[in-house]
Amino acid sequence: MQSQSSTSCPSLEGRHILLGITGSIAAYKSAVLCRLLKKAGAEVQVVMTPLAKQFITPLTMATLSKNPILVEFFDPENGAWNSHVSLGEWADCMLIAPATANTLGKMCAGMADNLLLTSYLSARCPVVVAPAMDLDMYRHYTTQRNLDDLRQHGVHVVEPEDGELASGLVGKGRMAEPEEIAAYVGHLLCEKKKTLSGKHFMVTAGATIEPIDPVRFISNHSSGKMGYAIAGELAQRGARVTLVSGRTALPCPEGVQRVDVLSAEEMYTAAVAAFREADGAVMCAAVADYTPTTVAEHKLKKGDGEMTIPLKRTRDIAAALGSEKGHRLMVGFALETDNERVNATEKLHKKNFDFVVLNSLRDAGAGFRGDTNKVTFIDCQAREELPLMPKTEVAQKIVDKIESIIK
Ligand code: C5P
Numbered sequence: 001m002q003s004q005s006s007t008s009c010p011s012l013e014g015r016h017i018l019l020g021i022t023g024s025i026a027a028y029k030s031a032v033l034c035r036l037l038k039k040a041g042a043e044v045q046v047v048m049t050p051l052a053k054q055f056i057t058p059l060t061m062a063t064l065s066k067n068p069i070l071v072e073f074f075d076p077e078n079g080a081w082n083s084h085v086s087l088g089e090w091a092d093c094m095l096i097a098p099a100t101a102n103t104l105g106k107m108c109a110g111m112a113d114n115l116l117l118t119s120y121l122s123a124r125c126p127v128v129v130a131p132a133m134d135l136d137m138y139r140h141y142t143t144q145r146n147l148d149d150l151r152q153h154g155v156h157v158v159e160p161e162d163g164e165l166a167s168g169l170v171g172k173g174r175m176a177e178p179e180e181i182a183a184y185v186g187h188l189l190c191e192k193k194k195t196l197s198g199k200h201f202m203v204t205a206g207a208t209i210e211p212i213d214p215v216r217f218i219s220n221h222s223s224g225k226m227g228y229a230i231a232g233e234l235a236q237r238g239a240r241v242t243l244v245s246g247r248t249a250l251p252c253p254e255g256v257q258r259v260d261v262l263s264a265e266e267m268y269t270a271a272v273a274a275f276r277e278a279d280g281a282v283m284c285a286a287v288a289d290y291t292p293t294t295v296a297e298h299k300l301k302k303g304d305g306e307m308t309i310p311l312k313r314t315r316d317i318a319a320a321l322g323s324e325k326g327h328r329l330m331v332g333f334a335l336e337t338d339n340e341r342v343n344a345t346e347k348l349h350k351k352n353f354d355f356v357v358l359n360s361l362r363d364a365g366a367g368f369r370g371d372t373n374k375v376t377f378i379d380c381q382a383r384e385e386l387p388l389m390p391k392t393e394v395a396q397k398i399v400d401k402i403e404s405i406i407k
Pocket of ligand 1: 264319
């Protein structure tokens with residue numbers, strides 16, 4: 001599994017977390033944990049063991065989770081049944097933090113004498129436990145045996161920390177910090193299947209810069225967001241990714257190897273080299289079609305009249321790679337302002353793409369800089385028009401299509 005060191009929590013938007021709290025002094029940290037999960041966008045339902053109520057009040061947890069707390073199998077006032085089965089079905093993740101030695105032992109033994117345990121036995125989702133106890137209890141062979149047993153059955157364990165314990169003793173047993181636990185859950189839920197491991201992709205992204213003199217240049221509005229999202233998505237699915245990047249302000253996506261370039265000529269050289277070893281390429285960069293014929297050595301001085309800068313054609317990187325692609329896969333982009341579909345289809349054939357991602361500047365929310373895009377996939381057989389969506393989701397759709405072609 002992922003390392004326990006990263007403490008930034010990825011988005012949990014729309015995810016359902018069943019937060020189990022057991023009777024440990026560390027239950028006070030569950031309040032912060034609940035807030036962090038909510039802040040990351042999760043819906044949180046808290047289930048407490050009867051003893052946990054002695055350590056943190058149901059009122060606190062109900063207020064923070066914005067849901068009534070569940071403790072008993074039924075409400076003694078009106079007999080309303082708390083269904084552990086539907087809780088188990090509802091949850092995308094069951095997180096038990098803190099998890100006492102008692103609860104860990106009962107989980108291993110299959111005991112079901114409270115709602116938290118019956119929910120655990122019914123849960124179909126990943127289960128994460130964050131143990132909290134005194135150092136001797138933690139290192140006791142029964143606790144270690146139980147944790148090993150749970151691990152072997154797929155339960156994730158966020159290890160406790162070394163430090164000062166409530167007993168005054170110092171050692172391992174202090175529940176991990178809420179930030180670490182929330183990040184663990186976030187990474188667990190966003191982890192993708194490594195469907196592209198063993199594959200290598202080259203992605204071009206961002207704007208090129210064509211120098212006029214030491215101060216000025218010709219460029220365009222490309223932010224690089226679309227290409228970076230695709231590179232990140234490919235890497236998350238296990239592919240090796242070389243990102244040949246023009247100018248952007250974006251951080252390099254995790255697991256991606258970035259090669260920085262400036263001009264179209266530099267991008268050509270880097271892309272040709274990276275494509276040699278690749279199984280496919282996604283050509284997302286906004287490459288200048290023209291560059292000044294000469295770069296002035298000194299800053300050009302202004303005069304009274306007009307100025308003309310002679311331009312020459314740059315090399316078409318996509319067309320060059322397309323002519324030598326063989327069985328490799330190539331995806332191209334087309335950003336059009338008019339006659340969109342005809343122009344995009346022409347590019348598909350001319351540059352030997354497997355499919356083209358068309359975005360039109362006429363569509364609201366599509367194109368440069370923004371975080372959303374509205375695209376149409378065009379290949380030899382068909383067109384598929386997608387609705388407006390975040391660029392990260394467009395990237396997922398593009399990589400889904402890549403997978404369907406290379407399988
Ligand atoms: O012909 P046009 O520039 O509109 O084609 C767009 C596609 O070709 C994009 O995939 C873009 O990244 C790629 N391209 C390239 N090298 C160029 C020009 C465009 O790779 N010099």
